[in-house]
Amino acid sequence: MIKVTPTTASGLKHTTYTFRLPAELDTHSPRSQKVANTLSGVPVVTLWAKTRIGATASVKATISRDQYKILKKVVYHKNVFEWLTITEDDTFVCSVDLVDSEKASRNGLKDWYDVTVAFVIIEEK
Secondary structure (H helix, E strand, C coil): CEEEEECHHHCCCHHHHCEEECCCCCCCCCCCEEEEECCCCCEEEEECCCCCCCCEEEEEEEEEHHHHHHHHHHHCCCCCCCEEEECCCCEEEEEEEEEEEEEEEECCEEEEEEEEEEEEEEEEC
């Protein structure tokens, strides 16, 4: 389960801007590294600690109409672009974007949406 809520710095109400996605956030990114050659032609490799900052992930989920309305408020907010994203194991500050949405039905009810949501990790908490 992924929970998206406003950061404390945003000053937004959590009850108005919090939604949940029934999905897992898989965040892997390659290790930062640089390979260069010295003047004598010897290669030098520099490696940095592995981090998930800058990693991207997309998730697909089916959510209710109410959750969809909140998701749209988050994605199209005019001033706030960073959102606290909480998973079972991790907490991040992410940008959140709605990539795709389509009306769906679940158990005969038509007030559901199949969504694809993209996340970019800005900060690890």
